[in-house]
Amino acid sequence: MTDKILKVKNGDVAGSVNEFLKELLKSGKVHALLVMQEVPSKKISFPVLISDPGQLNANVFAPVLPVSTASIVSKITKFQAAEKLVGVVMHPCQIRALVELVKLNQASLENIVIIGVDCLGTFPLNIYTDFPEKKIPTQFILDAFKNKSKEAEKYLRSACLVCKDPVPVNADIVLGLYGADIGKEVFVEVCTDAGKKLLDGIKLDSKDVKGRENAVKVVREDKANKRDEFVKKKSSLKGIKVLSEFFDKCVNCHNCMKACPICYCKECLFDSSVFDAEAYKFLRKAESKGLFKMPNDSILFHLGRMNHMILSCVECGLCEQACPSDILLMDVFIPAAESAQKEFDYHPGKDPEEKIPMVVYQEDEYVEVGEA
Amino acid sequence: MVEEKKESKKNEFEPKIVGFLCNWCSYAGADLAGTSRIQYPPNVRIIRVMCSGSVDSVYILRALLEGADGVFVGGCHPGDCHYLDGNYKARRRMVLLRDILDTLGLEQERVWIRWISASEGQQFAETMREMTEAIRKLGPTPITKQWNI
């Protein structure tokens, strides 16, 4: 599959990829890029939509995902598809989320060319901004990768530790790290015709790359094993008592829902007045129960949200990252996603043609459900 | 004697069941049961909805979390939905909801979906008797005791 490589100059992977992206902009191959770039304070990288190659200082390997880039592509393309070609540089989990958003009619891929990046994992925001090591986070994680060291693992977000797939699927081109000697090269995989067109006339080296396929297989297996273990370990987090304790620090801010790429509703049911009630109903409930915790409907929010989006959950962990109470949401959401998606044999983000289970049905399925 | 009888009645667990019935079939079926004076247990509190497909699982969860011992969803027979495919979608949703119930630790048997037509008053009464007894066997929902949810 891999046919091209990008030569790394002076051992500077991030800089060399930046030059490559600059070339895409300069040559007019893309009109704009959505890409991670360091903010002026240098504290963190955020997605920018950039059309001026002179100002491009992309940091595509920054181990941080402050917001969902899939949600940003949705924001840009929801009301009107892009008229000119836009390149979007994305993590694998965000490409999965984008595919789901397209299925949900919340984004358009017209004139969007997806540049996927192999993901080495990301750190929580505050670890990234106040990084305890001597190196900056990007250098640290790239060096750890180069030296085949596991020292970056202790900083990874739990979602990344058990990532469903750190290699992009459904991208037009992929900037590949796994299997590459990143002191010298980055793989450039061409996956679609749009990707081929994008690279047409862009100077890249061709090389017969052998290590890629196997390296990808190894990392996928490793992550799958870790995820299996995680699911096994956490699947005991069930039952009303355990669940209520799990969420007992929840302050009902709904940040988890706002950070989630799949929760796209403009007004969430749980932010609406649907569950508002007259004073007598609250008092009547207090009388019949003796007491209850306020604000109420906290578990209802979490299970209701889960019920609405779990089939499309791409396990990006942005919900957990957004929680001000440090509730480890992935502990509940990954096992729930695993079991619900298995039930419908559904794979979010995998195949753009695969229909979301709740919008299709077969007449002769689950007949036992409506029978005594 | 009379006093004693009252006491034992009071102690017996009476399941609270919330029933979402589709306007075109199950609700009419319940109506028929009523007008035909067919006896069925008063444990079900009926909410009329336009279609079984309009019952978002969140409303079922809400009923359960507010202390319902069981939830019943009644729709038209497969193929007979007034809106063509509402009940097929409701059925899929029920499959997903069962997964969520598992996370919540509630028995799947607390939520029923059944197809009852407008002419099946007898069927409706029968189903209500069945469900009431099934829930009675399961016992009261553990949710009532949980005040921190």
Ligand code: SF4
């Ligand atoms: S629920 Fe959490 S892990 Fe799943 S897609 Fe939403 S933000 Fe990502």
Ligand code: SF4
């Ligand atoms: S972000 Fe955390 S505190 Fe806020 S609603 Fe979600 S779980 Fe609760």
Ligand code: FES
């Ligand atoms: S109208 Fe009765 S199930 Fe749809």
